[in-house]
Amino acid sequence: MSGDRTYETVIGLEVHAHLLTETKIFCGCENRFGAPPNSLVCPVCLGMPGVLPVLNEQAVELAIRAGLAFECTIHERSIFARKNYFYPDLPKGYQISQFEEPICEGGRVPLPDGSEVALIRIHLEEDAGKSFHPENGGDHSFVDLNRCGVPLIEIVSTPTIRSPDMAYDFLVSLKQILEFTGISDCNMEEGSLRCDANVSLRPAGEINLGTKTELKNLNSFRAVRDGLKVEIARQEKVLRSGGEIVQETLLWDAAAQKVVTMRTKEESHDYRYFPEPDLPPLILTAERLEAARSQLPELPVGMRIRFAEAYGLREYDAAVLTGSAELARFFEETVAHFPDPNQAANFVLGPFLRLMKEKNLGWADLPITPARLAGLLDLLAEGSISAASARNVLESMAATGRDAARLTESLGLTQISDDGAIRSVVREVLDGNAPQVAEYLAGKEKVFGFLVGQVMKATRGKGNPKVVTPIMKEELAGRAGKKRG
Amino acid sequence: MLAWSIFHGAVKVAINSDDARRVAALAKLGLTDDEIVRLTADLSKILSSFELLGEVDGEEVAPRLRTNVDHTPEREDRPVGSLPEGKGVAGAPDHENGLFRVPKVLG
Numbered sequence: 111m112s113g114d115r116t117y118e119t120v121i122g123l124e125v126h127a128h129l130l131t132e133t134k135i136f137c138g139c140e141n142r143f144g145a146p147p148n149s150l151v152c153p154v155c156l157g158m159p160g161v162l163p164v165l166n167e168q169a170v171e172l173a174i175r176a177g178l179a180f181e182c183t184i185h186e187r188s189i190f191a192r193k194n195y196f197y198p199d200l201p202k203g204y205q206i207s208q209f210e211e212p213i214c215e216g217g218r219v220p221l222p223d224g225s226e227v228a229l230i231r232i233h234l235e236e237d238a239g240k241s242f243h244p245e246n247g248g249d250h251s252f253v254d255l256n257r258c259g260v261p262l263i264e265i266v267s268t269p270t271i272r273s274p275d276m277a278y279d280f281l282v283s284l285k286q287i288l289e290f291t292g293i294s295d296c297n298m299e300e301g302s303l304r305c306d307a308n309v310s311l312r313p314a315g316e317i318n319l320g321t322k323t324e325l326k327n328l329n330s331f332r333a334v335r336d337g338l339k340v341e342i343a344r345q346e347k348v349l350r351s352g353g354e355i356v357q358e359t360l361l362w363d364a365a366a367q368k369v370v371t372m373r374t375k376e377e378s379h380d381y382r383y384f385p386e387p388d389l390p391p392l393i394l395t396a397e398r399l400e401a402a403r404s405q406l407p408e409l410p411v412g413m414r415i416r417f418a419e420a421y422g423l424r425e426y427d428a429a430v431l432t433g434s435a436e437l438a439r440f441f442e443e444t445v446a447h448f449p450d451p452n453q454a455a456n457f458v459l460g461p462f463l464r465l466m467k468e469k470n471l472g473w474a475d476l477p478i479t480p481a482r483l484a485g486l487l488d489l490l491a492e493g494s495i496s497a498a499s500a501r502n503v504l505e506s507m508a509a510t511g512r513d514a515a516r517l518t519e520s521l522g523l524t525q526i527s528d529d530g531a532i533r534s535v536v537r538e539v540l541d542g543n544a545p546q547v548a549e550y551l552a553g554k555e556k557v558f559g560f561l562v563g564q565v566m567k568a569t570r571g572k573g574n575p576k577v578v579t580p581i582m583k584e585e586l587a588g589r590a591g592k593k594r595g
Numbered sequence: 596m597l598a599w600s601i602f603h604g605a606v607k608v609a610i611n612s613d614d615a616r617r618v619a620a621l622a623k624l625g626l627t628d629d630e631i632v633r634l635t636a637d638l639s640k641i642l643s644s645f646e647l648l649g650e651v652d653g654e655e656v657a658p659r660l661r662t663n664v665d666h667t668p669e670r671e672d673r674p675v676g677s678l679p680e681g682k683g684v685a686g687a688p689d690h691e692n693g694l695f696r697v698p699k700v701l702g
């Protein structure tokens with residue numbers, strides 16, 4: 111009966127993003143990843159008795175910025191709430207969050223196909239610490255509270271995401287916006303961006319939502335897509351066999367590619383939210399919102415359109431170049447030094463990105479600066495080096511940080527464009543390959559490529575093909591004349 | 596919701612032993628039956644004290660959680676330092692290599 115139904119997938123995502131502040135949300139401890147355990151802690155974030163939280167103004171600024179970037183309604187008044195639960199990584203026994211009256215409501219995330227996913231809300235909260243459960247830890251777990259009190263925004267989507275691929279696109283777009291606006295570095299390895307998914311199925315055409323499960327431990331965008339695919343298939347199988355979905359929280363096990371039950375509804379939390387008595391309401395003035403609006407950095411969609419129009423780039427190239435804030439910035443600085451945006455785009459999207467990937471290079475401390483890359487593009491454009499040599503120079507530049515002209519010289523890669531020098535090499539090659547010359551002259555034109563190849567070999571790739579080709583033709587024509595005469 | 600009712604003052608709250616057990620479970624407290632009986636009585640007494648607030652005529656008064664301060668103060672986003680290394684865990688019952696050591700927890 112239920113076997114031949116089609117089902118519609120309903121996905122809602124909750125994304126937690128660390129804010130790029132200097133300090134934690136309610137105390138002056140540094141907000142920094144990778145410090146020795148429990149070295150960035152104080153009585154406030156340790157939850158000692160008698161301390162009071164004081165809100166970080168920059169965390170508020172970044173939450174406002176998120177509200178603007180995602181086109182939310184930003185509330186002039188919002189309040190903080192206590193979310194109560196007991197876990198060793200939460201020393202106070204409650205997390206300060208927002209429940210009723212969050213800072214932002216509504217909003218949207220644009221998708222690549224021009225559609226969008228509506229948001230329910232964005233609110234401010236503090237992160238908890240990090241617990242470790244080492245294999246050899248015996249009956250113990252270990253807790254580091256450096257992350258406790260790090261400012262977060264939680265972004266909650268409406269349950270209008272219809273497929274794992276759409277969830278993936280949503281996250282890519284969301285991350286792009288957070289990075290472009292400097293709200294979060296979205297570093298998933300460091301836990302700066304985390305995602306939970308609520309997923310349910312319903313018969314196509316049904317309006318009421320089916321029983322949902324919550325999927326956690328989605329540590330990468332790929333994990334989100336894979337985890338959702340597996341969970342949707344699981345739910346579909348249960349429903350088709352006439353079974354019922356149990357409301358539960360599941361953990362994604364990426365290694366085993368399966369979901370594992372974490373807790374069922376009976377064990378689910380009852381957070382007993384209530385207004386945080388230690389923090390009066392957050393009131394935002396119209397002036398403050400206006401100032402934030404006027405300082406909002408350019409958003410990815412706008413930048414993509416500008417790149418295509420201002421630089422005359424292909425739509426696709428403009429989209430790839432604005433795929434990350436660093437890449438977009440790098441490209442813009444490069445074309446500030448080099449006049450041909452399309453040539454720059456080809457090289458950046460080609461050899462440059464390939465090298466970054468191959469050598470696993472990061473943007474921080476990248477020895478290839480936009481000015482140095484522009485220098486290399488100049489040499490390439492004026493024919494002083496071949497495309498192949500340019501790639502070698504680029505690689506050396508990544509290793510040494512020296513400029514293109516000096517590297518080209520020291521690597522002996524300067525292209526030979528001098529007529530006289532090329533002509534003498536061409537003559538030597540023709541003299542040394544008499545049988546092939548005879549074949550060419552007999553009409554076998556394919557041999558031409560071979561002969562040019564020999565010149566390139568003799569010049570160790572430095573002969574400028576634009577100079578070699580016409581000289582080769584001239585010289586062969588000369589020999590044809592001689593042969594006839 | 597129990598907690599909200601405290602803040603909304605006027606709601607009459609009665610606690611039975613199931614409520615007490617549920618709160619204990621949320622707080623991960625293992626209580627004996629005797630303790631549950633005692634705590635049910637204590638909690639009921641505490642909550643009934645709040646009911647005194649219901650005797651005040653608050654018709655014309657807007658709900659308010661705090662006095663004096665209308666909006667939360669904010670501080671500049673500048674590090675002011677943390678406890679010296681090792682000091683944070685020093686008061687804990689158990690720690691190892693700078694980490695708090697706690698009974699095994701999962702998930």
Ligand SMILES: [Zn+2]
Binds near residue numbers: 134153155156259
């Ligand atoms: Zn602190």
